[in-house]
Amino acid sequence: MALDHNASGVFPIAVTPFLPDGSLDVKSVDSMTDFYLGAGATGLTILGIMGEAPKLEMSESLAITKQVVQRAGNVPVVVGVSAPGFAAMRQLARGAMELGAAGVMIAPPPALRTDDQITTYFAQAVEAIGDDIPWVLQDYPLTLTVVMTPKVIRTIMQNHASCVMLKHEDWPGLEKISTLRGFQKDGSMKPISILCGNGGLFLDFETERGADGAMTGYAFPDMLVELVDLARQGIRDEAHDLFDAHLPLLRYEQQQGIGLAVRKYVLQKRGAIASDAQRKPGGSLTAAAKAEVEYLLSRLAKRDARARA
């Protein structure tokens, strides 16, 4: 069940559930997995940036992988393996695949600047983890400060048969999707899966530009699933109506830094996890912010019953 370029739909970026004391909330790992699958997820991504991965010890990362993979059954699990060095990246990537992961995801380290530095880095990463592991290229300049042009992405895709998916979260990024799909049409790039991140802030148009779906952690993955389905069927106005109803909350959750606190708060309300605690150092919501989220949920509830949790 290896990841390949046909992947589509919604791969939620899973949070990592913690108890208030900072220890891993093993029970919530199951309930969270069930929640995402119940929402219609076609895959799962764990240990991403929003999964508090750098706060975990290697043994914890592997334990979470094992548990999620087992619980997810036939649904493919992608494991974030970005690391400051290739030894740790290799260790986690090979360990995760042995435990049944479908693939891994790699982001470029922030110091990369030139096109050659970027393509070289991913060549070294593939050499480190082995070219038998399907992987997702993460393109996230807003947080990582690394800017990859469509041409550089094409070079990486052509250099590595094992790279099968782009996690697209450039910003702005609509033209990038069009350009990459153009590369496929003119035969200069192999087919790839494109799933979009960035909290879903442009998912309404990203699907129309040719994205295969979403890889992001918005607390209503069920909405994302519906949206991607509507877009696939070309039911445009309905797709936008749904999206627009969620946009005020989605935008609020997409804020850098406090977004994860919002996300965990809503996921807890929806029963996906037992606690919205983050392992230290973590953000938290002020009373004012909580009231704002509640207000947004109450407004959303008028149009989407799922917000009435």
Place this chain on the structure above:
Amino acid sequence: MALDHNASGVFPIAVTPFLPDGSLDVKSVDSMTDFYLGAGATGLTILGIMGEAPKLEMSESLAITKQVVQRAGNVPVVVGVSAPGFAAMRQLARGAMELGAAGVMIAPPPALRTDDQITTYFAQAVEAIGDDIPWVLQDYPLTLTVVMTPKVIRTIMQNHASCVMLKHEDWPGLEKISTLRGFQKDGSMKPISILCGNGGLFLDFETERGADGAMTGYAFPDMLVELVDLARQGIRDEAHDLFDAHLPLLRYEQQQGIGLAVRKYVLQKRGAIASDAQRKPGGSLTAAAKAEVEYLLSRLAKRDARARA
């Protein structure tokens, strides 16, 4: 009519109108000014980052200032004077004030890092332009990469009587407004005006947190004016209904890089300027992007007649 800390309402960030050949569109400077005033603007900000200021020669900057100030009559005009060196900053600041500007706006240069570097920079800037010119502190980390804590902003405000306003566009930034208003309440900071930027993406809550209004360039300044008024009167749900109707387009316009092309495109449609041309090097909209903007306008038009231009 100098700018002071009582400023409130909406100060649109004005675009600079060009003809397709890149020359200044003098006629549109008037129509644009009229458009903003007609929308209910309580002030105007010219020569900001989104006003293509770095593409202008000094003589052009002064000519635009003169024309807008005269046309605006009693409405205060703030002039962006950020520059890589203090000689140019001083020249433009003093020139603009002589022409009748109400104040100037200064952003920190991207290289600043430490708290002391930031406060020192603004002390040098005030020494350069003179402490008799009212000025606006621009806090825009997303683009400028300079991070100012509330404490640093307070230090600057306390150091300089002539600093009367914060252009708030930190992101996320709601807590910053609350903290700064807290400083005023506990007496550790003088009263200041806070107008919010960032394309208005959080203006619905920023007003509730204590902002005095907006200083941003969204192509529907009339909506911003209404929103600020509703918020001031505490008509909460109606304010959010209005905001939410505009949010899909507002979010689209807020994209870094192509946002200005969207803004000028809509302003042209609305008759504010004759051409959406940017002086080189400028962005432009692809056919796909234009179609998306049109679609967003058509959806908006169902709720807001102003979008039926």
Place this chain on the structure above:
Amino acid sequence: MALDHNASGVFPIAVTPFLPDGSLDVKSVDSMTDFYLGAGATGLTILGIMGEAPKLEMSESLAITKQVVQRAGNVPVVVGVSAPGFAAMRQLARGAMELGAAGVMIAPPPALRTDDQITTYFAQAVEAIGDDIPWVLQDYPLTLTVVMTPKVIRTIMQNHASCVMLKHEDWPGLEKISTLRGFQKDGSMKPISILCGNGGLFLDFETERGADGAMTGYAFPDMLVELVDLARQGIRDEAHDLFDAHLPLLRYEQQQGIGLAVRKYVLQKRGAIASDAQRKPGGSLTAAAKAEVEYLLSRLAKRDARARA
């Protein structure tokens, strides 16, 4: 034998020896340790940035620590524990101390900007590793892009009794040493040890400004030891004569990126390690660069017999 603020002399930043196939060169770990001790080192720092630490798995890091600590006997060993997350930092720090390390060294992650972010980060780090572990604050803006003012360093030192040393490698940094020693004199900061890095490029004056010695990896640690001794005794001209003789090579080794290749090349020539191999991804010297190093060594050999290896 815990590290304290009386530490002085030379703590070489040890390289990590690898065999040409990329595996750890266990035998050279001993010979390298012996080499540094034979050069007069008063301490040792392992797993630093120039020690290729991010390329190691946790188990390797602990194995190297164990071996060096045992071999070094009474000489204190400082272990670099900088990591993208506190879980890994804690694991290595506590593991290293259990194995007999004298202290650990922590660098700030590149994303930190404001004074408060910096002091908060180190408070979180101390909470993570425990306040019973003596630690060294690394101040290295050239590579890490984090700028700490003397006041921020003072705040960190005053906040944490367990912080006993500054690894000084600001650039330029002479005034910083003077300012920090001034803080001690005026009673606003506790006594701290200051050892200087940056390849030793300003060690001639750093010692005169009040530094206690060096913590850097120049391939002639015996020269650094002599220099620090001469400076301590106030034999100024002789100290500078020695330093100036080494400066052409020292400067060459201090180049970002290829410096480590130069260092390992010379250390291999001097018999400290069996191979100059770096674990992937690593730099290497071109034929032209090797010839330049040889030429510099031959020139140095006229004044310092140790270069005749």
Place this chain on the structure above:
Amino acid sequence: MALDHNASGVFPIAVTPFLPDGSLDVKSVDSMTDFYLGAGATGLTILGIMGEAPKLEMSESLAITKQVVQRAGNVPVVVGVSAPGFAAMRQLARGAMELGAAGVMIAPPPALRTDDQITTYFAQAVEAIGDDIPWVLQDYPLTLTVVMTPKVIRTIMQNHASCVMLKHEDWPGLEKISTLRGFQKDGSMKPISILCGNGGLFLDFETERGADGAMTGYAFPDMLVELVDLARQGIRDEAHDLFDAHLPLLRYEQQQGIGLAVRKYVLQKRGAIASDAQRKPGGSLTAAAKAEVEYLLSRLAKRDARARA
């Protein structure tokens, strides 16, 4: 007398002389020009980063250009025209050429990241200033944070016949010179002039790698001239002896931030300028730093009589 790819020797980066009150020191503009020419300079570069260019008004920049060009007679003068916008760049570039400048120098703005962004920027710059103006490409990643690979430099050189010289100050940068000269040999790049900056810290080897000389502002341009001549004649040991004698001071002057204060201090001592004042905001030397410079000069004077000023 337009600049072309045959340029070689030493083009000092001229300081801009100010009086203690911050006004331009018109008299010293002449004495400084005479000093550089007397030192054997084959060209002059004015209004560079170390020439405090951003602190000047446009009219001052043009006045300095006029004066230096007239005084320099047949010696070509290169004018730094880097600016945040193309309007100011064009204005200064065309103005300077009309006044008799031999060419201009352009540095990339710090925000550029990808290879395409860099080549596009310079295409826009050439379009702005006109393709009839010979220009120097400045490659200075340490300060500008823009990283240009040799391939990108080649693309720029091939795209623009008017680009005739590289100001090389990558760090480390020796291999870059070798690679670029290799491009010329294999016919993939036209011949270009390469003059090296970075304070001269690697000029001893840069000349051996194929550089045509230096473009830097070390306060002993006469030494740089001698060094380049010795290198050209292949008198290697003597070249290095001369360089090594100056290296302790040269390194001291090369410090970021305070380097200009050191440079102006020594230039004043040598009679090139009347005052070492910098226009605000400027750095200055502490008493300790001045004493260090004096000590370095006294040590240098033993080997080079010019230091006995």
